[in-house]
Structures are given as structure tokens and as C-alpha cells.
Amino acid sequence: MNVGAPRTAPRENICANGWLRRYRATTGVRRRLLVLPHAGGSAGFFHTWGAAFDSSTEVLVARYPGRHDRLADPCITTMSELADRVTEAILPFHDVPLSVFGHSMGASLAYELALRLGRRHGSRPAALHVSSRKPPHRLTPRALQEQGDEALIEEMRRLGGTDESVLGDPELREIVLPAIRADFTIVGTYGPRAAEPVGCPVYAYIGDDDGGISVADMAAWSDVAVGGFELDVLPGGHFYLVEQQEPMVRLIAARLSD
Template structure:
């Protein structure tokens, strides 16, 4: 039976891992030094316009069962000169082999997390790893997203720059500092446009449910994704589903990552 849980706001777990984690040219950034073997790698896919660095602070939390691995998409940060992927399916096909090539991902199991645009990337990657690469998926965490069979309204694709940015701010309820810097915005805008267009054009083509449990997450005050939309993910898994609502709006994870990471870590303890 599906579960629906609302979590009260709690203080975040204090960081215990090394603060100075250098960036690399790998698809995702790895912790320096040795990592525990009895943990599950969590591939983290960012929201539209964001890069792997968004998840770097998550690596400093004292997680018992989880190794946070931010996935770096093209068109930003270390991959600034790489063109964005034209669609979700091309993105998954292009990234999968490099992810698998990492020693701690080749044997599984793996868990995946994605927020908004990142949620559909995480879902399609979970399907690809499980069905085409034979890598067991321990859990899929999808955040701030309607189910994959729901076509996103084309609310921002094709708008002039000012209208596009205003619409993105309206959708997200979040104004990244980069949007206030004209020079940085000039670098970010093509990637943000590509991500939004790719997200709004996406609809799942899969017929069979995913053979992995799914947790769908949303902010209690999210005005973009309703509880009913977040619950749509229940229809695409045969292995268990739960819905959790956390304090905050659509971008709740930018303010209160502690409760989210505790939820994820608790879920993965059975695999560690």
C-alpha cells in the first residue's frame, strides 16, 4: 500500500565529511580518498539550469548508507563548452556508459535522485540501467515532478528572454543569484532554455512499470506540482511507492536539505 508522509522541519545534520572536495572532469564528482564499501551510490540529477555543484554540500552530511554522486550535465560548469542534450532519451544513452565505467557503480545496486527536470532524467536513467545494463536499482527518488506520463505544459519554451526568465521564476518560486548577474546570465541562458524545452517536450514512452521502489517528494507549499501530480509516480512502479511532503515550496531542497537527506539515507539503510 502506498504511503503518504508529511515531515516536520528539523535541523540539518551537521557536516562531517571533508569540506574541500575538488572538481573533476568526470561525469560526476567523487569524494576524495577512500569511501566506505557498505554504502549505496546516489546519482543526483539537477534541476533545469543547475550543475553538479548544487549537490556538493550534500556530500558533507553524515550519511550512513548513502554516497552522494552529483551528475554533471553538459552546458554548465566543467562541461560548459559541451552542447546540451536534445532530449531526455539522448541524455540517458549518452551518460550511461560513463556512469557504469566508474568502479563503484559497475556492480550495483544504485539509487537515483532528481528534482524537477532532474526527476525525469533520473527515472529514464533508472530504467536504462535496470533494463538495458543489468544494474539493480535500489531506489528512485523523484522530487518536485508530476508523473512521467504527464505532458508538461509548454509554459516557457520559445518566449523572449525577459518573459522566459519571468516565467521560470514564477514556476520555480526561486531566483538563482546567477539570474541577477548579466554576464553569468548570458552564459546560463542557452543551457536553461535547452533544459526547459527538453523538460516540457518530455513524455515517457515506457509501457512496463519500473522494477524498483519509488519515493515521490514535494514541498508542502509547492504551487507548481500538486499532491495529486506527485502521486502519479505510483503508476510507474511495481515495487512499492510512497509520497513524502517536506517543508517549503517547489525548491524546498535549496533551503532544507537535512530532512530530505535523512529520508533518503534511512530508505537506503536496508541495502547498505
Template sequence: MTTPVDSGRWLRRLHDGAPSAVRLVCLPHAGGSASFFFPLSKALAPAVQVLAVQYPGRQDRHREPAVDDLHTMADRITDALVAEEPGPVALFGHSMGAVLAYEIGLRLAGAGLPAPLRIFASGRRAPSRYREERIHLRDDDGVIEEVRRLSGTKRDLLADPDLLRMFLPALRADYRAIETYRHRPGALLDCPITVLIGTEDPVVSGSEATTWREHTTGPVDVRTFSGGHFFLIDHAAEITALLATLPNSTSLPDLMEHH
């Protein structure tokens, strides 16, 4: 663990939660920011307190250097959580954020803190499943092409040269972080995991999703949605309903088994 950091730089409370609200730490995809989770936070408040993670190198942190090593990023986010009030949290991560959720869960246990109530791993294969991906080594046009393929960014952003100049360094750093990531064999979580995938997602297959079972001693269930990598946007209502059960998340409803 590193020296504790200013948690307010990393963790954003987008809406007020009730004093007894369960805390849900939301970790964005590569190139993503805390504001991606604004609609979810609004829908879940005040029963669930969303803590949306803001990575450096974007939005109000655009002057800070982006972090291009996923283990370093997990260290820093965990330090921010440790600096918060004690108590259990749930973790929701999409794409790169799903692997960060796994690594943060391991670090919380290593710090003697409670295991996550549950990890929601969305749009990402298990930490031990790798593909040869070199998007971070492409030129700018090549990186933008990949973002368009996954439909993760509004076209007006991709068409604005000034915004792109601000956006691309952080995006490239994120791709480098997730593409060079390797998990540390033998490390196991001790919490339930809900894996969420899209039927047409090009970056994760069903078998790669079920391999999450090898990374925890807790139960793992895989929920499948229609759609591609950003299926969670089209299925926002179902995902919100699922996350709203967090105070009683030991028994999740079968909201999405057949989507």
C-alpha cells in the same frame, strides 16, 4: 545504448565515500549543476557516496553544447554509470532530474544491471502526466521570469549580464528537454520510489505525484513538505536524514509525513 563515455565528465565525487558506501546518483533540476548537491554530499559522506551529475553546457562544461532531448541525456548518463564499477545505485532527482532518474532506471534494467535500490523523485509529477508548457520558446526575459517564479537561482546570478549569457542557453535547452519529453508507455521500473513534493509547488499537484505508482512494480510513498518548488533547500536536514537511511532503505522512517 550508445558508446561508453568518460564517466568523469558526467559524474562528480564531491566528497570521498567509504569503500562500502552506497552510491547515490544525484540529478539536478533544469539549469542546475553538480555543485547544487555539495551540501548534501558533505552531510552524507562517507556512509553514502554521492555521484552528482554534471550536465553539459554549464560550469566547467560550459563550452560543450547542452543536450535538449531528455531521452538522449538519459542515454548518456546511463553510459557513464555503466562505465563505473558495477553495483547497485540509488537515484535522487529534483524536477527535471526526477524524470531523468526514471529513465535511467529503465535503461539500467535494459542493460541487465541491478534495478536502483530506490528512486527519490523530488518536485516533479509522474512521467505520464503532462502540462502544456512552452517556457523554452519564450524570449530571455520570459525564461528568467520563470526561474524567478520558482526561486531556483540566486538573484545575483540573474542580475549579472555576463553570467546570464553563459547560463541561459543551457537553461533553455533543459526546459526544451523536459517540456518536449514524452514517456514510453508500457515501460515499468522494478524498484521502490519515494516521491517528495512541496505543498505550494506550482509545477506538481498531489494527484500528479501519486501517479508515480503507475510507473513501477515496487512500492511508492509520497512525502509532503511545506514550501514551494525548492522546498528541499528549507528541509535539507530532513531530506539528509532520509537519505542517510539508504543502506537500510527497505524500511524508511516517517520523517516527513506531516511537514
């Protein structure tokens, strides 16, 4: 595809019964990118991605319940339910090539969504992009959800990617902790499982200083990639994609299909 110039001030709206934030294409939709955030993350983390791709690319970002203006919606604590709900939400948007990007927990969710599209709907993503997460057959879950609040907060600090002003404020922590605990329950109860192939290319990304995941771990995503596999290592830790947003977007944009 021709990447072209990034958009400015894309139109955005909430759709799919609140499950997706949609950054509309401005010259006609030729392709879509679904972005699935990490544990404890929200659609707002990827707000700048809405304008980062060309004017024919529509960006959709999943909005998990229990945070921001979905604060009153019950949190989900199993990967199967979360994957079912996001799959249902994305079905109306599969009329053009749909690529899926997931970071950390979102990578596992992206994989489960790709499997559901194939098994249940006879469809498949144009490509699966996975970041900073072991593949399903190499997962070693940790039961952090069974520990106290301080352990969860310390893990969020270790990983990075969360504003310290939120983690350090007792009132804000009380608001965000239920969603964080729910997400870590998903992470802690998912996998390991068989390496079931997805019928599309898989692109993997990792920071070269990620203390919890190795390059060899990310390379093992090739075991589910019958449609081709590539791995990119960028400078940084678990949240390398914050400082490396521009090269990251260039890599993804070059791999989007019409």
C-alpha cells in the same frame, strides 16, 4: 542502514569523462547515491549533499554540459540523449547498490535512467527517488523554449532555486541562458508517455506549497512503482529541499540499501 554521523570535508573529484562529481566514501563504499539536478541547475547546487550522508555512502552528482567548467561542451536538448549519456557514465559505479535521486527535470531523467539500466543492462537501481515533478504519464509540457529570454528568466524566478544575482546581471545571464534554454527544451519536449514500471521501490517528495505540482500528481508515481511506493510532503515550494535539506537527507538516508 545505520545513517551515522555526516561526513566533513569529503574528498571529491571529477570522473566519468566529466559527467560526474564524486564525493568519495571514507570507510569503504557500501552504497551510492546518484543525484540529478533540475533544469538550469548544476552539480554545485548539491555540493552540501556530498558531506550529508554517512562515511560508507558515496555521493555522485551529474554535471550537465554547458555550465561552469563544462561551459564549452555543447548543450544537450533531448531527454533521450541526456539519459543515454548519464546512463553510460554511471555504469562503472553499479558494483554496489545504487539509488538515484532527481529533482524536477532530474526526476524525469532518473526515471529514464532506471528504464535504461533495466532494458539495456539487466540491472536496476536499489531505489528511485523523485522530487517536484509529475510522473511521465501525467506530464503536460510547456513550450517555454520557444519563447524569448525574458520568459525563461521569469520562469526561473517563479520556480526559485537560482541566485538572483545571476538572473539580474546581463553578462552572467548571457553565460547561463544557453544551458537554461537547452534544459527547458528537454522539459518541453518530453512526455506524456506510458507509465512503464521500474523494477525498484519509488519514493516521491514534494513541497506543500508547490504551485505547479500537486500532491496528487506526485502520488501518481505509484503507477510505475511495482517495488513499493511512499510519498513525503515537506514544507515549502518547488525548491523546498533547500530549507528542508536536513529532514530530506534523513528520509533518503534511511531508505538507502547496502
